[in-house]
Amino acid sequence: MSFTSSDQSRWGDVYITAGSRALSMAGDALAATTLALALQDRGAGGLAVSGLWLAATLPLVALVPLTGRLADRFDSRTLLVATGLAQALVCAALAFVTSPIASIALVAVLAAGLAITNPTFAALVPSMVSRDDLPKASALGQTASMIGTLLGPAAAGFLVGAFGTRPPLLIDAVTYLAVAVAGLLLRTRRGGVRTAAAGDVQAPVTPWRLRADGLLLATFLAFGAVVAGVGGVNVIEVFFIRDTLGASASAFGLVTASWTAGMAAGAWIFAKVIRRYEDDRALARGVLILLGSTCVPVLVSAAAPGVWLVVVLWLTGGLLNGGLGVFSTVLVARRVPEQARGRAFAGLNAAANGGAMFGYVLAGALLGPFSPRALVFAFGLAGVLAVLAAALPVARAIRQSPVTSPAVA
Template identity: 55%
Template sequence: MSFASGPSRWSDVWLTTAARGISSCGDFLAASALTLSLQSAGAGGMAVSGLLLAATLPLVALAPLTGRLADRIDSRTLLAVTGLAQAGVCLALAYAGHPALVIALVALLAAGLAVTQPVLAALVPAMVRAEDLPRAGALNQTAGTLGALAGPALAGLLVGGFGARLPLLVDAGSYLALVAAGLLIRTRRGGRRRPEPTAAGGAHPTWRLRRDPLLFVMVGTLAAVVGAVGAINVIEVFFIRETLGSTTTVYGVVTGAWTLGIVLGGWLFARLSRRLADDGALLGAGLALLGGCCLAVLASAAVPSALLLVPIWLLGGVANGGDNVFNNLLLARRVPEASRGRAFAVFGAAVQGAGMAGYLVGGLLLEVAEPRPLVAACGVVGLLVVAAVAAPVRRAVRAERVATPAAALPGVVHLEVDRASGAELATPTPSR
């Protein structure tokens, strides 16, 4: 798979990192401000669920289109135009009053995110050499999670002191970072490009997720676990604010603990990933980390006060960050460069779609049950799903090791059987 042919462009990596961090902070700032505003106004679980669904549905529904846009249109154009559009939408959102208009604008804002996510994700592997990808990925993830860490905490402070409008105005300004990144980053994708050649001199066939059983199992496993525990995203604000009786500021601190753990886990497991050249080992380690996330959710149901959630969710975030590193590395290793935008869009859509199911279930369950037992149920169901998918993961890993024994030899060109059509594809294994 194609990575940077010369030295890694770390200046581009840092620009992408800064843009993602700033825009991520704005995203979580707006989401947390709107969630807290709804809860403080007396809205129930279905209202919060509806808001989260509006923020997620475009990421799923538009994935087939936005993934192709990321691969076919110049990345500079996409980032600049989308960033300006999102800034305008967020400015309108700050002054919107009717709930229906707010939901519509949130959905429109998410449509822009559906474009920028695969663009940025696919740019990073093109900026660096294969051996530098774990470090670059950890930097990029750190930016996103630090933004997610700062966003809820900042929302808790600003909403408590100034209401929801100021956080939304700050969010509108944060999208201008995407415009600056689009203009300054030298690495570009999309536009006028020729298909990536294979070792046989031809062009890669159209990439399909189902043609790679290992990636297919990885995406399915993560989506299943996210769907099982996704209701926690709706339940947590009621659990922390009402069951545990905490302030909006404490809510921001507690939710930020998980994202801080993601930062720590990203760097810890980026170092470990260098020892896992075998893709099957990455998949198995990712499943174990997903189990750690579910254990953290289950343990959180027993706490008597919100501050005790901080160390538990910190550990859960570490596991989450490690799984993110392994997933992104698998996608970058196994997907042709020309199709990475679509691959990251498909991956994001599967996970976000599973999360939508969790949002809906969480909103419904809050109408009939208290938050604490629901938090415990999320953890238990998540662990059961991890146990259920362990067998398919083992089968996929065994099949991968039988089908591609040459993958362990750096620089070797091996034949990979297309399980869907039976054709043999010549795939160069990058040196590590």
């Protein structure tokens, strides 16, 4: 098991990572909500909004063969500093373009940066803490990220209404600098030629392939299938809240933020629950159950008469989603050797984002002939059905899998 080899977890590094990601996530949510509102206010249809979400997702999937290896083979400090600076410049340019096509193209470039920094940060955290401290570190990271994401949509609703779209995007450009600063401050480093801290031991290189771990492979595929079913709601949401329910831009920001607030709470609740799960197979069952449970509030929200019920349902769904993040992070960290965690976390992100991308395209095509309310119901139902379809292969993989992966046992 390749967690930190020192006697104590490096909580200072955990806090630096969490803080920098909180700032960058706040900027991401600020920009995404700003651009979605801008397209909707300009009369853009579902295809334009789905194009925005597709641009924010496609690089996270298409670049996985490259970015996972970058995170494992190149020094994490170099990757974080260079990528953070590049993203800040791109986002500053985004503030001065008005063409939907140009905006979508720049969003795709920003997402390419996220495809590098996401697995880099995710793979660093298990190297900062001990096995027993990983759930807490994961919950802390999720909470910080969710606080940033929570503030972003609410701030966007206010800033767009008061000042237009440029100020939120310029603020987003500044927040990307936090990624570069974190890269300079972190003592924990991985990938490439590293300077080991006192007491660190260089772990032996262990071959690892996702297809050789049937339990993780089945879990990743279940992730993709479920998100493909329910992911289109991200495209439909702005039309459902603004047009069908007649809510304001500020109310839309509140709805989006409520899911994020639930995730922050759920991460801490499930970080305590997960201490009972020493068996990786039980962890995989928990991931599957949480995947299905997260879809139910989305399904029920289709019958909501007003925005406040959607807020409550989004809080519930977010709480379950927060638990899903903790369970999946711990499962990957336990089963994958340290030298391959960049690829593993990139693969997990690709499964989720690939499913979401499919949902975005489908939602954009269906928004014309079908109402937003009908589509929220259809996509929520599709997520539940995807869990039921994935249950059999995951159960088979659980039966055939050892308790822990041979690669890290």
